[in-house]
Amino acid sequence: MSVAELKEKHAAATETVNNLRERLKQRRQQLLDTDVAGYARSQGKSPLTFGPTDLLCCRTLQGHTGKVYSLDWTPERNRIVSASQDGRLIVWNALTSQKTHAIKLPCAWVMTCAFSPAGQSVACGGLDSMCSIFNLNSQTDRDGNLPVSKTLSGHKGYVSCCQYVPDEDIHIITSSGDQTCVLWDITTGLRTSVFGGEFQSGHTADVLSVSINGSNSRMFVSGSCDATARLWDSRVASRAVRTFHGHEGDVNTVKFFPDGNRFGTGSDDGTCRLFDIRTGHQLQVYYQQHGDNEVPHVTSIAFSISGRLLFAGYSNGDCYVWDTLLAKVVLNLGSVQNSHEGRITCLGLSADGSALCTGSSDTNLKIWAFGGHRRVI
Amino acid sequence: MPPKEAIVLPSVESDEDGQQYSFAVEYIGPPVTYDLPRAVPINVEKIPVAAVVSKVPLSNTEVHIPVVPPILAPDRNRFSKELLLQPTVSPTSVIAFQERVSADTNNCLLSGELSSYESGELAELSNNSDSSSRRLVACSVSNEHWSKLDSCDSPDKPRGSSSLARISIDDDLNQPDWGSNESVLSLDYPSSRVSSLKTGDCNNESNGDVRRPQVVTFRDIESDDGLDEEFSQDEVQAQIVRVKRQPQTKGKKGSCYRCFKGNRFTEKEVCIVCDAKYCNNCVLRAMGSMPEGRKCVTCIGFPIDESKRGGLGKCSRMLKRFLNDLEVRQILKAEKLCEANQLPPEYICVNGQPLCYEELAILQSCPNPPKTLKPGNYWYDKVSGLWGKEGQKPSKIISPHLNVGGPIRPDASNGNTEVFINGREITKVELRMLQLAGVQVAGNPHFWVNEDGSYLEEGQKNTKGYIWGKAGTKLVCAVLSLPVPSKSSNSCGESLNSMNSRSVPDYLEQRTLQKILLVGSPGSGSTTIFKQAKILYKNVPFSEDERENIKLKIQTNVYGYLGMLLEGRERFEEECLAEMRKGRSSKDIEPEAGSSDDADRKNVYSIGPRLKSFSDFLLKTMVSGNLEVIFPAATREYAPLVEELWKHTAIQETYNRRSELVMLPSVASYYLERVFEILKTDYEPSDLDILYAEGVTSSNGLACVNFSFPQSSPDENIDTADQHDSLLRYQLIRVLARGFGENCKWLEMFEDVGMVIFCVALSDYDQFSADGTNKMLLSRKFFETIVTHPTFDQMDFLLILNKLDVFEEKIERVPLTRCEWFDDFHPLISRYRTNTNSNSINNNPTPGQLAFHYIAVKFKRLYSSLTGRKLYVSHLKGLEPNSVDSALKYAREILKWNEERANFSFSFSEHSFYSTEASSLSH
Secondary structure, three states: OOHHHHHHHHHHHHHHHHHHHHHHHHHHHHHHOOOOOHHHHHHHOOOOOOOOOEEEEEEEEEEOOEEEEEEEEEOOOOEEEEEEOOEEEEEEOOOOOOEEEEEOOOOOOOOEEEEEEOOEEEEEEOOOOOEEEEEEOOOOOOOOOOOOOOEEEEEOOOEEEEEEEOOOOOOOEEEOOOOOOEEEEOOEEEEEEEOOOOEEEOOOOOOOEEOOOOOOOOOOEEEEEEEEEEEEEEOOOEEOEEEEEEOOOOEEEEEEEOHHHEEEEEEOOEEEEEOOOOOOOEEEEEOOOOOOOOOOOEEEEEEEOOOEEEEEOOOOOOEEEEEEOOOOEEHHHOOOOOOOOOOEEEEOOOOOOOOOEEEEOOEEEEEEEEHHHOOOO | OOHHHHHHHHHHHOOHHHHHHHHHHHHHOOOOOOHHHHHHHHHHHHHHHHHHHHHHOOOOOOOOOHHHHHHOOOOOOOHHHHHHHHHHHHHHHHHHHHHHHHHHHHOOOOOOOHHHHHHHHHHHHHHHOOOHHHHHHHHHHHHHHHHHHHHHHHHHHOOOOHHHHHHHHHHHHHHHHHHHHHHHHHHHHHHHHHHHHHHHHHHHHHHHHHOHHHHHHHHHHHHHHHHHHHHHHHHHHHHHHHOOOOOOOOOOOOOOOOOOOOOOOEEEEEEEOOOOOOOOOOOOHHHHEEOOOOHHHHHOOOOHHHHHHOOOOOHHHHHHHHHOHHHHHOOOOOOOHHHHHOOOHHHHHEEEEEOHHHHHHHHOOOOOOOOOOOOOEEEOOOOOOOOEEOOEEEEEEOOOOOOOEEEEEOOOOOOOOOOOEEEEEHHHHHHHHHHHOOOOOOOOOEEOOOOOOOEEEOOOOOOOOOOOOOHHHHHHHHOOOOOOOOOOOHHHHHHHHHHHOOOOHHHHHHEEEEEEEEEOOOOOOHHHHHHHHHHHHHOOOHHHHHHHHHHHHHHHHHHHHHHHHHHHHHHHHHHHHHHHHHHHHHOOOOOHHHHHHHHHHHHOOOOHHHHHHHHHHHHHHHOOOOOHHHOOHHHHHHHHHHHHHOOOOHHHHHHHHHOOOOOOOOOOOHHOOOOOHHHHOOOOOOOOHHHHHOOOOOOOOOOEEOOOOOOOOOOOOOOOOHHHHHHHHHEEEEHHHHHOOOOOOHHHHHOOOEEEEEEEEEHHHHHHHOOEEEHHHHHHHHHHHHHHHHOOOOEEEEEEOHHHHHHHHHOOOOHHHHHHHOOOOOOOOOHHHHOOOOOOOOOOOOOOHHHHHHHHHHHHHHHHHHHOOOOOEEEEEOOOHHHHHHHHHHHHHHHHHHHHHHHHHHHHHHHHHHHHHHHHHOO
């Protein structure tokens, strides 16, 4: 078989695949008789109402000198790790709003950070294509810097996101600009499995985000610049369990719904979407019409513990609180009094759902809680 | 009157929780006219009157007359009647008031005349504790009075319920309000305070005659001694305070500034800027996360109170109690190291010249710095390193030759001995020391003393001796408390060398670091530029570890090249055999019986069985991709074989035909010709080896190096601007496009870079990528993506056209039109003529230069069509250090122009036009 023939066949096969995909899409469209909001409305549900004082900023964490890019809570003990443009990780005590660790990173271009489930270590990754693990209990060196306790190297592109596998401190899943996700064994520092890549049916562009299912930690989703989200079983690296189409732009962020059967996505096309992992259907699109033609990108999302609220940060500085049931914006955190001066770049809910932490390009983090429930300090 | 004050609220700093801000929200609505000065009327009403009051009778029971006027505020009509009555009924009214207070459990005031008014307000306050607007209004009205309230009133703490009520109000709304008024208040604070205190005093006495309620007795215990003290302190503060920040709120003496509870003896934390004191409960709320140490949230970013500098970084017991060890450590570290808390350099004058940031940094980071630098005037003898306070004898010998401050003045240490050292008239003590050290000081000599203590008379050549040479001298110095050189003092050469490598504090590094992003697609030579920069500007370009890794990498590469050669050899052998067979079959008729068998298997490309097996082994490992795993480690074993192989004619023959081996990179010959040397275990790669090596820099796509340009030449006159320039550090960040996807999400991370250098290999114009696209076009596409990326809006780009040497050589063979983007390249001068007349026509550009200019213009047009701005272009030969040096210096110039552009934006466009043109022509 000559090269020309091969190319021809390849083109034909690609054509077939695309046709099939198109048919699949149409079929799905037919089957999609309603969405969550439509159904809820028909059931007579009314949207939540939020007063301007219902969500209060109760702490401001100051200490970074650059934009905050990423944050993560510990499952307990109210600690937060944040990563910033200034090349530092800071571990915060959210209750006292004090820093407990400030870690100067060997590579300043950090994109993501994560707290280990036991709260003993933090991980970060960035343009150095490595995931670095810092043990918070290790001794600082002469200059007062915490040494790297492990580097996980093997990615061929930047590390865009990392998350520890819940309930174990030894496994972490990273996503990378080399189109793969990797499950790592931290104790050995080796790759346990690689999801996607050249020879496998993985993402076809940079993977930007991962989220592990809270109720079944073997399942995780990834969102990518190829405008899809993929569901993976961490035991089966060979192929994705399911691919979710629908977005018309890079999928910047994915987050599992608290019940573990759904997940949300945020994309450059300005929408957030809710997908069901069992049916593979798209359940709801969250999109707020804007006056001008500029469609702001969704940069980060987080669900409230019940799943009724979806917090979504946008590239134009908005941070909407969506009522997931009725697909209505109930509050814009970006314009609330006392909010950040810069745009909100990352969001995270504490494990017990009592507080929301937002990181911003104004170098601060703020912790929000529902008014009246807690008296501060 | 009141609402106007409330409008001020939104400007309050974000130190409170959201609840308080929700009140503020309601007040944003009304049109803000920025009538802040309206607070002034309150002052006007207060100051003069209060001042008068304080002077008039203290012991007299007839207090009423002077006190009344302040209450006769023009706008408080509501209370005027009551107030007018008061003078006559003062004592009774107080009693009546006391009763009333106890009746409604609202403990307002003792301060006689004011009482009814205040109590009325307060009652209203506590009743409507939920209607925010009215509260705020009320609060702002009584703003001034509250300060009185607090001072007079706090002794009645025992009355639990009521004081609590008040405090809670304070807590919720008083503070923001005060914050807004603070600037105005601070001016007349002391006087108003005085008046209030006096009022309290009088009141006290007047009360004493009639009846003494419990409250009053309580007050007596504390107030009498407390009052005077506070009074005087207030006055003292008033003097200093004008310069520094004032606390936003202030309770009575000794109480917490936020909750107004507690007394002098409760433990408190002090703001290092405004001296506000907070109790246990309030400190976290008032100081937040303490990004700059113990400062109120509103004081963040302000310079600290110099008197507190000594306490920086010293932990208090209180912090330790309610924060854990790690948290405390972070706070103290921030306090010590953050920029806002550093000694302002202009506070330090050296030889009559205030320092700038860089000079202070030099001073503090020199090997032998003056200890505990405090604001003040100093003199510094640059030659000998003597250092002292202005007008005093030397206190220390610091590192000499620091470029700090102005020239030393003769009267710097205020000496009157007429003996001079390095142009400074020395003090008597020093003269005494010199005498004891055996130095001839008769005849008022002028000495020249070097840092090592050698001295000579001015205008003479030979050293007369060493001042600190004798053992006794040091003892003498100790007795006279004069400094002696410390043992660690370095020679000047060393200190200059360490200039580049010394550590700079973080905040300063941030300030002076200029980031340059170096982007290029693979094969564009950006890595070479990066390595060149390392070699050019770093004292130790590669660490031991790096070198070891590089060595292994080079050795692996060499095996790789060897493998490619062997592959080629096999091919050539087969080709040769086929040729021979063909030749034989055509001449089949002539039998060559004897030699035919031999010739069948042997030709120039054949090798022996032992080498053959090695060759097969090498090729197999290469195919399986295990080359890196096996080879450098097994070098010892295989080196002899490789040697044999290399010397073998078959390999040599193949090597001679290396141009036919497409896979073999051109650099291979550089290494292969020195293969024995390289494969030795003790091989140490030279800088050039490293430069040529492929894939040796930490190859995960991103690498960065910090450097500063060395001063051009030491004997050149260094003006101060240049000196500061050498402090400017540059960070060259190399990013390979390979590791990073097409859509460049990662570019956002580089929004803080000063400029972008985009690297393109000129010689790529006839190269094609695996899928058949011209590499130059790929580069162009990548270039388009990068320059149009929103992150790099308004960013300056420098295009480096790399590999000019290869290009010039190639253009003679391959026409530039091979790349379709360049199909309209029609050089005016034919190649033929330039070649023949090469020596006669010097100013005729070579085709290489022409083509370079043509490509540069192509890129410039593309750039300006995309962005509407000018593109800087430079060419480069990656392997020539000077070429890289000049390109990077050009980049530095561009960065400098940027600064100039900021200063003189109007004249810039012209300037840049000339610069770009000149540079692209001059190279």
